[in-house]
Amino acid sequence: MIDRAYTASLFVLYQLSIAAGIVLMPLALAMRQLGVSLPIHRVVESLGMAYDEANAV
Template sequence: MIEDLHRGITLVLYQTTLLLGILAMPVALAARRLGLTLPVRPLIESAERTYERADGGAEGR
């Protein structure tokens, strides 16, 4: 039960991170024109790894 809750929470956080990344795209493109970069990709990759680790426990079911 706790594992299901943990997996569900990590899924919601992962999806929220993806949404924020998509919404930040115009800002990131404008910043890139100014020579700046936003650390969106590492944030999404970190959330993805966390979700995959949490979802790994469900494979045995």
Template sequence: MKSRVHHATLFALYQLCIMVGIIAMPIAMATRRFGFTLPLHRLIENVGDAYEAAQHE
């Protein structure tokens, strides 16, 4: 039971991170013009890796 809750939570977190990344895209594009990049790709990759690792347990 714990693993199902863990998987569901990681999946929801992954989907939320993707949604935040899509919403923040215009902000990220504007900040990039000034030489600053938002590290959203690292957040999505880390959560995605955790979700995939939990699937293989």
């Protein structure tokens, strides 16, 4: 039961991180013009890998 809740919460966090990346895209593009980058891809990748590992069990 805890494994299912953990996997579900990772899935929700993964989906929210993707949505945040989409919403923050204009800000990220503007910041790139200034030479600064937002590391949202790291969050999405790490949550995606964690979800895949939890789902594989």
